[in-house]
Amino acid sequence: MAIYLDNAATTALDKESKDYLIEIYNEYYANPSALHKMGLDAEKIYKKSILKACNLIKAKSHNFIITSGGTEGNNTGIWQIKKLKGNKKKILTSKLEHPSVLNYCNFLKDKEKIYIEYYGTNDDGSIDLEDLLSKIDKYTGLVTIPYVNSEIGFVQDIRKISESIKRLNDSILIHVDGVQGFGKLNIDVNELDIDTMSFSSHKIHGPKGLGGLYIKEPGKFLPLIYGGGQQNNLRSGTEDVPSIASFGKTCELAQRDMEKNYLRTKKINKRYRDLLKENIHDIIFNGNERNTSPYIINLSIKDIKSEVLIHFLEMDHIYVSSGSACSSNYKGISTTYDTLKISNDYVEGTIRISFGRYSKEEDAEFVVEKISKYVKEIRKMIRS
Amino acid sequence: MYNNISMSLGEIVLKGRNRGYFENKLNQSLRRIIDDKNLKIYRDRGKVFLDIDKDIDKMVKNISKVFGIVVVSPCVKIESDVDEIKNKVVEYVNFKKKNENVQTFKIQAKRADKTFPVKSMELNNILGGEVLKNIENIKVDVHNPDLIVYVDIRSKTYIYSEKYSGGGGLPVGSNGKGLVLLSGGIDSPVACYQMGKRGVKVDCISFHSYPYTSIRSNEKIKELSDILSVYTGQMKVYFVNILEIYRKIKENCQEKNTTIIARRFMMRISKEIAERDEYDCLITGESLGQVASQTIKSLKVIQNSVDIPILRPLIGNDKTDIIEIARDIDTYETSIKPFDDCCSIFSPENPVTRPTLDKILEDEGNLDVEELIKSTISNSVEIYNTK
Numbered sequence: 001m002a003i004y005l006d007n008a009a010t011t012a013l014d015k016e017s018k019d020y021l022i023e024i025y026n027e028y029y030a031n032p033s034a035l036h037k038m039g040l041d042a043e044k045i046y047k048k049s050i051l052k053a054c055n056l057i058k059a060k061s062h063n064f065i066i067t068s069g070g071t072e073g074n075n076t077g078i079w080q081i082k083k084l085k086g087n088k089k090k091i092l093t094s095k096l097e098h099p100s101v102l103n104y105c106n107f108l109k110d111k112e113k114i115y116i117e118y119y120g121t122n123d124d125g126s127i128d129l130e131d132l133l134s135k136i137d138k139y140t141g142l143v144t145i146p147y148v149n150s151e152i153g154f155v156q157d158i159r160k161i162s163e164s165i166k167r168l169n170d171s172i173l174i175h176v177d178g179v180q181g182f183g184k185l186n187i188d189v190n191e192l193d194i195d196t197m198s199f200s201s202h203k204i205h206g207p208k209g210l211g212g213l214y215i216k217e218p219g220k221f222l223p224l225i226y227g228g229g230q231q232n233n234l235r236s237g238t239e240d241v242p243s244i245a246s247f248g249k250t251c252e253l254a255q256r257d258m259e260k261n262y263l264r265t266k267k268i269n270k271r272y273r274d275l276l277k278e279n280i281h282d283i284i285f286n287g288n289e290r291n292t293s294p295y296i297i298n299l300s301i302k303d304i305k306s307e308v309l310i311h312f313l314e315m316d317h318i319y320v321s322s323g324s325a326c327s328s329n330y331k332g333i334s335t336t337y338d339t340l341k342i343s344n345d346y347v348e349g350t351i352r353i354s355f356g357r358y359s360k361e362e363d364a365e366f367v368v369e370k371i372s373k374y375v376k377e378i379r380k381m382i383r384s
Numbered sequence: 385m386y387n388n389i390s391m392s393l394g395e396i397v398l399k400g401r402n403r404g405y406f407e408n409k410l411n412q413s414l415r416r417i418i419d420d421k422n423l424k425i426y427r428d429r430g431k432v433f434l435d436i437d438k439d440i441d442k443m444v445k446n447i448s449k450v451f452g453i454v455v456v457s458p459c460v461k462i463e464s465d466v467d468e469i470k471n472k473v474v475e476y477v478n479f480k481k482k483n484e485n486v487q488t489f490k491i492q493a494k495r496a497d498k499t500f501p502v503k504s505m506e507l508n509n510i511l512g513g514e515v516l517k518n519i520e521n522i523k524v525d526v527h528n529p530d531l532i533v534y535v536d537i538r539s540k541t542y543i544y545s546e547k548y549s550g551g552g553g554l555p556v557g558s559n560g561k562g563l564v565l566l567s568g569g570i571d572s573p574v575a576c577y578q579m580g581k582r583g584v585k586v587d588c589i590s591f592h593s594y595p596y597t598s599i600r601s602n603e604k605i606k607e608l609s610d611i612l613s614v615y616t617g618q619m620k621v622y623f624v625n626i627l628e629i630y631r632k633i634k635e636n637c638q639e640k641n642t643t644i645i646a647r648r649f650m651m652r653i654s655k656e657i658a659e660r661d662e663y664d665c666l667i668t669g670e671s672l673g674q675v676a677s678q679t680i681k682s683l684k685v686i687q688n689s690v691d692i693p694i695l696r697p698l699i700g701n702d703k704t705d706i707i708e709i710a711r712d713i714d715t716y717e718t719s720i721k722p723f724d725d726c727c728s729i730f731s732p733e734n735p736v737t738r739p740t741l742d743k744i745l746e747d748e749g750n751l752d753v754e755e756l757i758k759s760t761i762s763n764s765v766e767i768y769n770t771k
Contacts (some may be wrong), residue, residue, distance in 0.1 A: 305729060311595030381596070381634060382729060 002317045003363050007356030008202070008296055009321055013359070014205035014250055017260040021207060021246035023132040032239050033230060034334055042241045045240040049248025052118040056251045057178075057197070059214050065235045066244055069211040071100035073198025076213055076235075077175035078104050081114060081142040083222040084173070088141030092132065094123060096149050098177055102335065105144075114337060115139065121339045121351075124288035125154030131163055142173040147187075147197070148180035151336040151352060152287035153296030155185065160194040175307060179211075183254035184262065184295055189214050205233055205357055206250035208245045221334040225342040261357060270362045272353060273297060275368040280375055281301060286340055286350070298351040300346035313373040318367055319350045328382040385431055385479050386440050388461035390542055391432040391447060394454040394552055397500065407432075409583070416617055417446045426539045429496045437459070440617055444548060449615050452558070453550030459536075460543040464500055466510070469541055470519065471512045473533060476519045480531055481522065488525035493535040496633045500537045510544050511535065552581060556617050559583030560664040560671035563654055566590045566621065568604045571669030571683040573715040574706050578697040579667050580616035586667065587620040589654050593627040596729060606623050606768055607718050611769035615713065624653055625764040629756055630730050636750040639727050640736045645748055648689035652757050655690040657765075665693040671706065672699050685739045 004012065011023075024045060030038035032046045038196060047061070062285050069075045078101065091114055093105050107163035108114035129143065135197060136143075148155050162174050176197040181187060183204035189197060195216045202208040215221050218234060227236030254261075257373055282302035301309070306322035313320060337347055353367075396406040408433070414425055424435045432453075436443055442460050447456045462472050473491065480486050493507040502510065511533075512524055535543040564576040566588035580586050590605045602623060609621050628648050633642055646661035654666050670678045677686065687694060698706055 258729060305597070308729070310598050314599075315595060381631065 002319060003367060003369070004319050005353045005355065005359065006321045007359070008153075010202045010208065010224070011205045011356045012358060013052065013207060013246075014203075014253060015266050016104050016253065017246045017250045019351045020215060021242050024242040024245040028241055028245070031046065032241055033228070033242055045245050046239055046241050049245045052248035052255075053199075053251045054257045056183060056187070056255050057199070057214060058190055062218055062232065063189070065213050065231050066239065067198070067211045067213050067235060067248075068209055069202070070098070070115035070177070070200035072224070072227065072333050073177070073179075073196075073200070073211050073213040074098065074100040074177055075104045077196035077198055077381055079224050080173050080175070080222055081108070082112065083143045083220060084171075084343065086105050087139055088171075089113065090117060090139040091142045091144065092117055092135055093120050093138055093144040094119050094121050094132075094146070095339045096121050096127070096146050096154075097144055098146065098150055099192070099336075100178070101144050101146070103175070103380055124291070125149055125340060126288065126291065127156055127161060127285070129161060129164060132161070133168060134170055134173065135371045136165065137288055139275065140169070140172055142175060144177065145194075147176050147289060147338060148185070148286075148293045148296075150180050151296075152294040152298040152340070152353075153180070154287050154292050155181065155293050156157050158192050158194065166193045169171070169348040179266045180293065180296070183251065184258070186258065188274055191217075201243075201247040202252060204250055204254050206247045210240065210243050210247050210282065217273075256359075262294065264361075265355050265359070267298060267365065268355055268359055271364045275355050276371070277347050277362055279368055279372040284342070284346060286342065299351060299353075301349035301351070301375055302346050303382055304349040304375055306351045308348050309349070312369060312378070313367075316370050318370060321354070322350060386458040386460055387435065387437050388459050389434045389436055389440065389444060389447065389545065390457050390459050390536070391550065392435070392642075393430070393432065394452060394550070395428065395554055396452055396570050399567050401722060403541040404475070406452070406558045406583075410450075412505065412557065413450050413555050414447070415615060417450065418443070423689045423698050426764045428540065431496075431538070433461070433542070438718075444604055447550065449551050450553035450555075451553045451583065451615065453553040454552055455533075456548050457546055458592045461650060462541050462543070464497065464537050464539065466502060466507075469507075469535060469537075470511060470514045470623045472543055474514055476545075477515050477519055477522070477531065480545060481519065484530070485695040486522065488523050488529045488531045489530040489531040489533060490524060491515070492535065495537045497538050507535065507537075508705075510594040525729045528701050528767055533586050551615060553677050554581070554583030556580055556583060557585040558613075559585075560588070561585045561665040562667045563622075563652060563661060564667040565654060566605060566609065567669070568601055568608065568719065568721075569669065570703075570710050570719040571674075571706055573669070573719060574709045574713070575606050575667055575669035575695075575697050576612050576717075577709070577713050579695060580612070582697075586616050587622070587663070589622040589624060589657060591626050592651075593630055593730065594626060596630075604642060604718060604721055606770075608715055609768070610717060610771045611713070611715050614725055615768065618771045620645075620767040621770070622657060622769060623766045624760060626650070626653070626760060628764070629760060630748065630753055634730075635704060637730045637747045640734055641739065641744060641747050642730055643735050644682060644685055644739050644744055645751075646730070647677050647682075647686045648744070648748070649753075649757070649760075651686060651690045651694070652753070653760060655692045656757060656761055658692060664692070665695050667695045667697070669698055669706075670696045671703070672702055673742045674703065679737050681740070684740050687762065688741055699706060738753045739751050749764045 003082045028042045028045050030042045032043035037270040039288045050061050091105055109116045117135055119135050120128035122128055174194040174196050178197040182199040197214040221234055223234055225236050230236050284300050286298040341366050399406050426433055444456055444458055474555055491511045493504045493510045500651050533545050562584040564586050566572045569679050576586055586611055613619050633645050645706050
């Protein structure tokens with residue numbers, strides 16, 4: 001049995017959600033836009049499921065669209081800068097963002113004459129709010145904020161940040177990448193003064209290829225995808241009713257168990273941290289523990305290469321992830337690590353352990369024992 | 385309208401008394417890609433033919449990769465009878481004219497069967513006249529025609545106009561067996577292809593140091609060997625994990641010699657496997673001066689570790705030439721996937737580029753070479769068979 005500790009990358013589909021997916025596939029495969037009764041039945045399932053997703057963030061269903069996942073959500077949110085009139089041509093973003101934010105900004109810069117500026121971040125992974133506010137000028141049209149950073153799990157205080165921005169200029173659009181917080185942390189979009197927020201299904205044990213986008217003002221929304229006018233003309237394309245139903249089920253479970261899961265994960269997280277500290281010398285935990293999501297531990301181990309450690313661990317069916325310079329050949333160096341200023345002898349040994357619903361506290365001992373053993377072995381080969 | 389494929393042989397025709405042997409190997413290569421046993425492959429006065437009536441384009445494309453064949457053409461096979469030839473040639477020109485922009489043509493008849501009653505020149509005139517009589521809006525142009533109709537008279541007669549290049553070289557297996565040291569790079573797959581083309585029955589050996597290298601880099605080697613097997617026939621890949629050897633080098637030898645000593649081990653292991661499994665030579669993708677282990681001094685020191693011929697078909701090639709071949713044989717895009725270079729933690733920062741044998745032997749003296757080779761071969765070899 002695998003000990004899967006890469007839940008920030010993706011998760012195993014929840015069993016209830018999987019059964020429901022198949023059930024809906026078998027019976028409600030009709031197009032929900034169809035006029036006949038089968039279409040209507042599918043539409044009912046669809047609407048019911050959307051509500052469950054909306055409940056998770058306390059949104060109304062007309063403020064929510066289904067997307068193909070976090071990437072589309074982020075692209076679409078940032079795309080909203082194009083609806084602004086006049087000289088609002090600048091996006092403020094940061095190196096803490098996911099590639100689906102940063103590379104989309106680069107695309108807009110190259111093809112749409114949008115100007116991109118990066119605001120500063122602190123060594124613990126938090127946003128330098130003062131710097132952000134100082135960079136706002138009459139050209140600023142949109143600001144992006146990562147709710148929970150996917151590498152180190154730092155949780156930003158969205159409300160404080162958005163309020164400060166809107167106080168300065170309430171016409172500035174704020175897009176939040178909510179993917180790593182969705183279904184894990186309490187989100188109430190009504191309390192956050194933001195314009196769009198993206199979500200993903202597969203990070204919380206839902207089906208893959210699906211996500212959502214919260215839209216504060218659907219009446220002023222600029223779609224990214226055009227076609228048959230589905231989802232109130234906001235996002236065309238035939239709705240994948242079975243996956244959406246399964247996603248709805250997943251959201252329902254996430255809401256039901258949110259607090260329980262949070263506390264359980266916090267305990268697992270602490271157990272891992274304690275054991276790691278105890279058993280391995282020369283390690284640093286990246287980010288600030290107090291403001292970090294318990295679902296993610298990011299650490300750097302001196303004088304190893306994380307990719308080698310990952311291969312050692314996979315032999316014991318333990319799966320963690322890296323994101324360090326070592327894999328830069330084909331994944332691109334993570335901009336998050338740039339901002340954290342991790343020293344050279346540590347940065348290549350950076351790994352991320354991320355938890356999900358099926359993670360177990362009792363695995364910690366076995367996992368840390370293996371990490372410790374392999375770290376020694378790798379150091380022997382690498383240290384001269 | 386085609387019902388046959390003709391194949392002209394390359395160097396095989398120079399092989400005199402051994403020709404039968406080479407043709408036999410060629411037959412085996414062809415049978416490999418022509419699974420359908422109902423399709424008849426036969427010889428007719430020096431050329432090879434295949435009776436086939438469907439999927440001809442696909443078959444021509446496959447045959448064009450077979451070593452030992454220089455030209456391949458889809459053709460119309462008929463009885464060697466003057467009237468029948470006349471009718472068929474008119475039909476053929478009509479067929480081509482319908483599908484392509486043909487305004488001028490030329491007939492090029494050739495009698496491999498000299499007992500055929502009409503001589504080639506005369507036949508050209510007869511057939512040309514017949515076409516002009518029966519088809520409108522077409523003229524003869526002997527210098528630069530849109531269409532050359534070849535009429536090849538043997539036991540049967542073959543009419544064709546398209547000529548495609550074959551794989552060239554000699555049939556696989558007609559020139560012994562070789563073991564290719566296949567890395568995930570650009571060069572060694574090309575070396576494998578080149579020696580396959582010279583008739584060597586090739587298999588491969590690949591070294592890795594998992595978990596210090598990724599499983600994905602082995603998958604890449606498998607992918608490369610699958611691509612190569614289109615030309616070489618089914619291959620075997622020996623995957624050898626030499627982590628233990630690196631470990632011992634790290635513990636006992638000077639860092640700057642790591643690459644050279646490791647290469648010597650790879651050669652020795654390859655040689656042992658070659659002798660055990662009856663390969664006549666080793667083959668590498670080394671090109672002089674490309675990296676530190678490929679200087680002439682390094683090659684000398686590496687060569688010294690084994691007494692089996694090491695063939696280096698690319699030794700005098702520039703990188704750009706090698707890349708061009710790699711693109712032609714479809715290995716390039718796979719070779720440039722970047723898995724193998726990642727974490728090349730055993731490469732010394734300053735590798736020795738002018739090693740001397742004395743110094744390397746002295747350093748290697750700190751290792752139990754025989755034992756390391758023996759244990760590696762018995763514990764750390766896995767075999768993959770290409771598709």
